[in-house]
Amino acid sequence: MTSEIDSVAGHILILRGRRVMLDRHLAELYGVRSLRLREQVKRNIERFPNDFMFQLTVAEAQLLVSQNAIPSWKQLGGSLPYVFTQEGVAMLSSVLRGERAVQVNIQIMRAFVRFQEILGGHRVLRAKLDALEKKYDFQFKVVFDAIRRLMPPSSVPKQVGFRP
Numbered sequence: 001m002t003s004e005i006d007s008v009a010g011h012i013l014i015l016r017g018r019r020v021m022l023d024r025h026l027a028e029l030y031g032v033r034s035l036r037l038r039e040q041v042k043r044n045i046e047r048f049p050n051d052f053m054f055q056l057t058v059a060e061a062q063l064l065v066s067q068n069a070i071p072s073w074k075q076l077g078g079s080l081p082y083v084f085t086q087e088g089v090a091m092l093s094s095v096l097r098g099e100r101a102v103q104v105n106i107q108i109m110r111a112f113v114r115f116q117e118i119l120g121g122h123r124v125l126r127a128k129l130d131a132l133e134k135k136y137d138f139q140f141k142v143v144f145d146a147i148r149r150l151m152p153p154s155s156v157p158k159q160v161g162f163r164p
Contacts, residue, residue, distance in 0.1 A: 012111060013069060013083070015060060019112065020083035022069070029104045030096055038082065040095045047095065052088035056080045086112045 011025040027034040041048055056064070061080050064070045070081065084092065089112070093105040 015083055018085050020085050021089060023082040023084065026084060026089065026092065031100055032096070044095045047091050048088055051085060052091055053082055053084045055082050
């Protein structure tokens with residue numbers, strides 16, 4: 001089960017400061033075509049406010065193509081992709097039905113939770129390092145600076161996707 005969660009977590013991107021998943025990745029997980037997923041969403045658009053789902057801009061899509069999150073413009077099928085936040089993915093379970101949809105939703109929710117736990121772990125480590133640095137004198141500054149350079153940025157442990 002952990003490998004399934006890891007594979008789902010690998011599809012979580014950071015766009016506009018939010019953790020999201022592309023419609024094409026969700027469609028693959030649910031075993032439906034992207035077009036079908038978008039049709040179901042459009043039929044139930046009132047369930048998907050802007051903080052649950054949004055469409056990428058051309059610049060964002062170009063960046064994702066350049067970073068290989070989207071293989072090519074050809075695979076976009078002539079339209080800009082939609083991305084879904086954690087809340088949007090949860091809402092998909094009310095739109096896409098069936099046993100597979102339920103199981104996929106559970107895996108995706110676990111992946112989002114795991115991603116959040118990883119973020120929390122880095123915050124705790126960073127706070128402990130700050131406390132140690134205050135406790136010891138200036139001669140250890142070089143050591144603390146070296147450790148900080150090895151740590152990921154404070155906002156996210158691993159930046160994936162578009163950075164505004």
